[in-house]
Amino acid sequence: MITIPERLVFFDVETTGLDGNRDRIIEIFVLSLSKSGEVEEYETLINPERPLPEKITEITGLKDSDLLDAPTEREVAVEIREFVGFGTPVAHNLPFDLRFLNAMFRRNNLLEMGGGGIDTLDISRSLFPKLCIYPEGGGSHRLSNLMYHFGLQDSYANAHRARDDVMLLVEVFRHLQEYSTGQSQIEYPKAVTHGCPTCGSPMYLTYSDSQTILTCKRQPSCAVKLVV
Numbered sequence: 001m002i003t004i005p006e007r008l009v010f011f012d013v014e015t016t017g018l019d020g021n022r023d024r025i026i027e028i029f030v031l032s033l034s035k036s037g038e039v040e041e042y043e044t045l046i047n048p049e050r051p052l053p054e055k056i057t058e059i060t061g062l063k064d065s066d067l068l069d070a071p072t073e074r075e076v077a078v079e080i081r082e083f084v085g086f087g088t089p090v091a092h093n094l095p096f097d098l099r100f101l102n103a104m105f106r107r108n109n110l111l112e113m114g115g116g117g118i119d120t121l122d123i124s125r126s127l128f129p130k131l132c133i134y135p136e137g138g139g140s141h142r143l144s145n146l147m148y149h150f151g152l153q154d155s156y157a158n159a160h161r162a163r164d165d166v167m168l169l170v171e172v173f174r175h176l177q178e179y180s181t182g183q184s185q186i187e188y189p190k191a192v193t194h195g196c197p198t199c200g201s202p203m204y205l206t207y208s209d210s211q212t213i214l215t216c217k218r219q220p221s222c223a224v225k226l227v228v
């Protein structure tokens, strides 16, 4: 029996780095979807009051000058907390986003979000334990890989900007949910979702001519190659 929460809040944060306490959120996008179908969006850039590491500018395309006039977290933490409210959080690698949000809420004396929520990374891992790696997918359980897996690449870009990533997340969540409840029409060859039949590693999926080829990630030590 699957119970659908009253309100789902899909979100993604871009940050100055990987440390939930030391680093800061520089962009957040939240999409709230209630059971009745009502959709609301919240987004803001946040001035981290420190220079951005070069690598972050490379990944997100955001520069120091883009954040100079953005509000600081002190100015937006309350409205973010209110927007999220008691909705059920949904994110890809949820603990990462929650660490940053809760650290921000703590610094601003606001109620932290609880441990519950839906992590599409966990769902993906349990449904497709060793998901094959698509040509531009970047890694087995990356959001970008799921984008290719569900054939969403023509409508969505994995842009590493909060809004684009959340729009993709909503669609990936829908596909994961359909698949897990047996509503999906698609059946995948076992090697696509469970990895190499010999060694169990995820496989690289490539296309050549009219064929789809799976090559074991552990090549050359494992030489398994399949046409699917």
Ligand SMILES: [Zn+2]
Residues within 6 Å of the ligand: 196, 197, 198, 199, 200, 201, 216, 217, 218, 222, 223, 224
């Ligand atoms: Zn293998």
